[in-house]
Amino acid sequence: MIYTAFVSGALSIEHLHLHLRLCLLPSSAENNLTVLPKFGTLCVIERFHPPSGLTFIWPPNPVLSIHSAVSPLPAKPISSTAPRHTTPTMAPSAVANDAESPVTEVRGAAVAPKETSHTKHGHELVGKTPLQALSHGDVVLAGIPAFPDFASKRQWQLEHMAAAFRHWAREGYVDGMSGHISIRDPEYHDAFWTNPLGRHFGLLKASDMILVNLDGAVVGGNRSKPPNTAGFLIHAAVHKARPDVHAVCHSHSLHGKAWSVFGRRLEMLTQDACKFRGDAHSVYNSYGGVVLGPEEGEAIAKALGPRGKGCILRNHGLLTVGETVDEAAFLYTSMERSCRVQLLAEAAAANGLEKVLITDEEAQFNFDVESDPEICYCEFQVYYDLEDELTNGAFKK
Template sequence: MACVNRHIASTPTSSSDEHLQARRLASSTRDQNLHDRNTLGRPLLTHARHRVRISASLWKTFNMAPSATIDTAPAVGGTAVVPKEASHSKHGHELQNKTPLQAMSHGDVVLAGIPKFPDFASQRQWQLEHMAAAFRHWSREGYVEGMSGHISVRDPEIHDAFWTNPLGKHFGLLKASDMILVNLDGAVIGGNRTKPPNTAGFLIHAAVHKARPDVHAVCHCHSMYGKAWSVFGRRLEMLTQDACKFRGDAHSVYNSYGGVVLGPEEGEMIAEALGPKGKACILRNHGLLTVGQTVDEAAFLYTSMERQCRVQLLAEAAAANGLPKVLVTDEEAQFNFDVESDPEICYCEFQVYYDLEDELSGGAFKN
């Protein structure tokens, strides 16, 4: 529908007039919400695109902090408010010629980033250990859904093959030696031979690895909040600092569902939806998928996206009662993206989980 410009209090009015306008607007909103619920059995989820301008005193009437004129955009369940500019003008959006990891590390000591290896064998073992730790972290997060869910890591030497988890083993029990090496044609060429890989997992991961040679790890699971948010077929909003790592082309929606993936076409369409720059994809009625240069990055992005889906659902519940959502500005979102989506940063973010799994298991997952 065409964009509608509505100007509330565009001419000088008295305080009593503004309060009257506020009461009328609130009453109208309640009546519309009641109508939507009565006719559909749930809040109306699509609205005409609109921009609303609210004066500072009228904004107070809604028990919100005073604000200058603000632009709003439509959102599921309520209004999303995007400030025209940052909350104040003294934000330091500069890395001062430092890498994101250097900027995040205060003082002379900088966190160690992604390690280098003298040979393929040591890099391969390191990848498998971190892959097993990622699964155990997923188990602790409650992502286990029977046999569903898989991670793949491209082999450092054989680039047209990847390691993946066996079908039918609990995430919390997986070790490095459990992983299976399968090539992009579907042949098992190494690793564990006691259990098969997941067919759906192979088809999805093979398609992504073929389409994205820059990707070294892919994570997919059916976690609760990712599944719940996926039913809307919508991208995440930039509600929080943590959401900004998925800004712009960094995440997308695969807005289709073809059942359990048992044919190559579905995997190919998921890879296409992810796009050439995507770090994550919301699979409608299905779950989430994330990618990275390391399994650590992909696993951290998965956990982060799952939590942002939970935040989005909580925010939508509040917004359904008419409480506007204040989004991160584009400038701040871009700066956060540049820092927090950096592969070295995401790698280091996962190390706190890796260290915990190492401590709690006594290193058992490394075998």
């Protein structure tokens, strides 16, 4: 859209471009602004930012330049204690100083993140489970079900595993043949189910899954395709190291890969990121290439730690675990989106905007509620129900 801009305070056109880039994240040239369809015209944008003092004088017959649609940015007792942690470091220097970065033309230094004062909230949840706390009224949301026998639980696990893959396909996590999920068998704890190599996530069904023991032998399930070697080595190592873990998810999703290159933990920037507070997530700060030997899988399992829910694999991707495949799959999506938020926040911070972190106390409270296995299970059910409705249950076969 060609425009003439008058800005109160005698700000330059460069400052106008900077303001719009940081707030709306479009691409812009010297005299051309690409408008996100979500916001419509610049007239609408003015209403989103009244404090900025921006006004726009329109030329006759303005030329519209609109790109294709862009995705918008979109039971345990609760602890009353909140252990402290150190404040995370500044934005990666690669974001702020890379000579090829499109933000290097903009003046302004990155500012270290800080925690600010906040209104003291009353967390009167003592004695309640997170599901009880989040369910208003007399009806409490149903949590993880119980089963009368191993066979019915096994089928339920495989159906939910297939639904997790279908959800991943909708989220855009497909990267060729890469990516895998595993579930420990409910009866034979030294074996786990995993997906076949070379089958699109969006096509997987319960009957496609393969049962592999911890020694690497295929002992059941679909034998028409092999399991992924790298997948087996990573998942077997995690299942051996963490008997409390029943499901493991790993993929090469876009924003997880992008954030992994910094070898840094996630900051507590949003409520969602608090699921990974403290030792609930870690960084495997090494890269040994495609995993074709047991040593790399064992190193990843060690980096995950005894209480980790997620691990950022440097130059590689993300890994999450859970008591159910539903929990692990939901945590994966949450970690991937937290990486996306972190990348966007770092880009803004590199241009001088200041990050405000969630306080330790509030982060701990959020962790106690939202990282609960029952809560994470229930969070995934909205995706499961959608897959069931859209496919008429085809993934259950």
